[in-house]
Amino acid sequence: MNYRHHYHAGNFADVLKHAALVRLVRAMQRKEKGFLYLDTHAGRGRYDLVAAARGDTLERTPEWPEGIGRLWARGDLPEIVADYVAQVRAFDQREGDIINPQPRFYPGSPRLVRALMRPQDRMALFEQQPEESALLKEEFIYERGVGVQTADGYAAMRGQLPPPEKRALVLIDPPFEARDEFENIAGAVGEGLRRLPAGTFAIWYPLTERARVDVFFNRLMGMKPPPTFALELTVVGPAHPMKMKGCGLVVINPPWQIELELAPLATWLAEALSQAPGGGAGLHWLVREG
Numbered sequence: 581m582n583y584r585h586h587y588h589a590g591n592f593a594d595v596l597k598h599a600a601l602v603r604l605v606r607a608m609q610r611k612e613k614g615f616l617y618l619d620t621h622a623g624r625g626r627y628d629l630v631a632a633a634r635g636d637t638l639e640r641t642p643e644w645p646e647g648i649g650r651l652w653a654r655g656d657l658p659e660i661v662a663d664y665v666a667q668v669r670a671f672d673q674r675e676g677d678i679i680n681p682q683p684r685f686y687p688g689s690p691r692l693v694r695a696l697m698r699p700q701d702r703m704a705l706f707e708q709q710p711e712e713s714a715l716l717k718e719e720f721i722y723e724r725g726v727g728v729q730t731a732d733g734y735a736a737m738r739g740q741l742p743p744p745e746k747r748a749l750v751l752i753d754p755p756f757e758a759r760d761e762f763e764n765i766a767g768a769v770g771e772g773l774r775r776l777p778a779g780t781f782a783i784w785y786p787l788t789e790r791a792r793v794d795v796f797f798n799r800l801m802g803m804k805p806p807p808t809f810a811l812e813l814t815v816v817g818p819a820h821p822m823k824m825k826g827c828g829l830v831v832i833n834p835p836w837q838i839e840l841e842l843a844p845l846a847t848w849l850a851e852a853l854s855q856a857p858g859g860g861a862g863l864h865w866l867v868r869e870g
């Protein structure tokens with residue numbers, strides 16, 4: 581496994597995923613009762629964008645300028661985007677980037693959700709890569725209500741569901757290095773839904789090969805899931821040579837009417853993050869509500 585999220589932190593894909601994640605957490609918190617946030621592929625929890633650009637041995641082209649960098653100085657963010665950017669800004673400042681015309685420290689999904697957690701909510705974080713996991717453990721060592729384990733997130737999910745709270749938001753955010761990643765996800769989601777039929781599952785995926793995504797959707801629909809939609813964002817047109825032209829988030833058991841926030845969110849981001857003509861956004865129900 582060579583993947584390090586470090587190099588991609590704050591890119592357009594993180595922006596869609598994290599902005600939607602903030603909406604999902606807020607929606608889960610419409611109910612007073614606490615919930616489990618389960619992050620199957622948690623990463624190291626936080627990223628230093630300057631160190632990422634330095635690379636391990638060679639300088640790397642940073643990806644964040646085309647992501648969070650595009651939103652940083654805008655004064656016209658709609659509320660649903662402004663909420664996410666405010667979370668990133670608060671993290672960046674807290675970590676010491678006081679004069680910040682550009683972001684320096686970027687919160688990964690665990691840090692982003694941690695900032696929103698209420699005392700009754702709980703987090704279980706899994707990361708398989710030992711070095712990333714060691715950093716994640718260090719990050720949360722003294723924090724109550726946050727569990728961190730070095731483990732395969734798919735297997736670990738089985739052990740966590742159903743949680744005592746009977747409510748869960750599961751983020752599945754794999755690196756897609758393995759050819760069978762979609763298969764792994766479908767298997768884990770099937771098992772997860774058997775254990776917690778009302779659980780909310782958010783699955784991030786890259787738009788590199790449309791056909792593979794469609795096979796995945798068919799596999800999901802074959803499982804006769806509860807209401808499910810796919811939210812997608814592309815930053816270039818279909819003929820553009822860029823490999824990852826966009827990304828998506830499948831949401832199973834979405835919180836009530838969250839599509840009314842997420843569809844405009846993706847539409848706005850498609851314009852703000854466009855890298856070439858022909859991109860766009862959409863929200864498609866795979867299984868409709870009601």
Ligand SMILES: C[S@@+](CC[C@H](N)C(=O)[O-])C[C@H]1O[C@@H](n2cnc3c(N)ncnc32)[C@H](O)[C@@H]1O
Pocket residue numbers: 581583584585597619620621622623624625687688689690706707708709712731732733734753754755
């Ligand atoms: C896309 S990154 C996660 C980013 C993180 N969710 C965020 O939004 O900040 C994927 C992570 O999954 C880890 N990983 C790969 N295979 C895994 C597995 N089977 N179980 C758990 N973690 C895994 C990688 O080491 C990498 O840190």
